[in-house]
Amino acid sequence: MPALSLVDRIGAFLPLSTTERAALLELTERERGVRRGATLVRQNERSTELFALKSGMMMGYVLLDDGSRQIVRFLFPGDLLSTNVITYGKAHQTLVAVADSVVAPIDRAQLVEATLRFPRLALALAAIEQTEGAALADRLAGIAKTSARARVAAVLLELRDRMRRSDPAIGDSFVPGLTQEEIGDATGLTAVHVNRMLRKLEDQGLIARMAGRVTILDEPALHRAADRVDRQAGVDLSWLPETREA
Amino acid sequence: MPALSLVDRIGAFLPLSTTERAALLELTERERGVRRGATLVRQNERSTELFALKSGMMMGYVLLDDGSRQIVRFLFPGDLLSTNVITYGKAHQTLVAVADSVVAPIDRAQLVEATLRFPRLALALAAIEQTEGAALADRLAGIAKTSARARVAAVLLELRDRMRRSDPAIGDSFVPGLTQEEIGDATGLTAVHVNRMLRKLEDQGLIARMAGRVTILDEPALHRAADRVDRQAGVDLSWLPETREA
DNA sequence: CGAGTACTTGAAAGATCTCAAATTAGGTGG
């Protein structure tokens, strides 16, 4: 499975010097496997360790007082996981593998050392945080303002698009790998209602489903159904000056 | 009106050297007033200018396709505004003053120059972004999972707490300064329903209202009503090593 | 004092949830 690395991800918006690139590669050198369904990090756990996702797919969620679960984000290769430990010293989200995955553990001290030697990497980190924030703001608007049908359509499109980014071979057909309950926890709906909305999208000819696989039949219509603010990437730090290195 | 500055805000989680402090002060030197109701930045506007809020209160919102508005965050003294211009070169949110405010305009080039000279400031920036992200995740969970009554209770508590942070004199009584329609746009509810929920909270003896002023009568009950994940600050970068400065 | 905006309330429509039960799918031990 081809997968974007953290270096690729950062390199796409910031031309890296050889030494910067080497430092990032060194950071993400180690590997740890996470089996589908396994928990990598638990909410509120004290820790100084964060991760770069190298392959697979994970999700981050928070548990509410009433025991319900809000899935905050889906994570794909090239994403940084549990960055909250840098500033909070603990994890804000539980991280669980949706598919078999490989992560690179990074201690925050290592990361910080690298950013102090290569200050532009600290800005790259801030940029990644900003991207997350922008995605979160979009998700917020989506959940607050759109219908159940739109939210389900949106999550399908998001999953397909993000999967495609790390595997360009993915076309209109893909396997979400989530239960309807999980889709519900991501969209703020009950599993029962997610089911009805999937059925409706199917009845309306926007998607087809069989054996856990979803095929997008009418992508323009699905986009319209999702009526999402399309916040195309657009991250660009290439204007940063180069810096002398310590 | 006493108000936290950006330097205070960062200083609270990261002991700053004299020169770091001086650099931050220089960044936020200039001032521009924004009259209540005035728009400082418009969504999607290309720009390289961001702001530090010095006093007052503002809000950031996005407009959806259907013309409705989602208020993404409320901004208080010490907050950075429109940081998206750093990585996107354009504003993701429209920023409007809720009360008469004063901001310090900062060009991203200035900010970046400071962070390259003082790399720890870049990490402070990343930390601020993370705080925003954490708040956003909480808001997301709140809107996705809680009742209208809980959301209204939560927004009242949030406003009171954040106002108190920049003005410790504020007790149980405060002036939100928002219309019910704005509260609705922040919580994903209609103005009509916000009204009903305010009335319900009042009838139940949790709050009192008169002339735009809200008084919290039973704070524990209001907290219970809001059933929010209280993510107390906890940001700490004091463990960062000091760095030699250029 | 008048006009516009915000607030308030009622009634009905619509969306989503809850509860319950039937069906299907996937995984495991024999």
Next chain:
DNA sequence: CCACCTAATTTGAGATCTTTCAAGTACTCG
């Protein structure tokens, strides 16, 4: 490979929450 067991999906019906529409009241600003 089969039989069973559990988890996931599917569907129906009624309850609940929120919105919509409509109308009247209160406030604020010029």
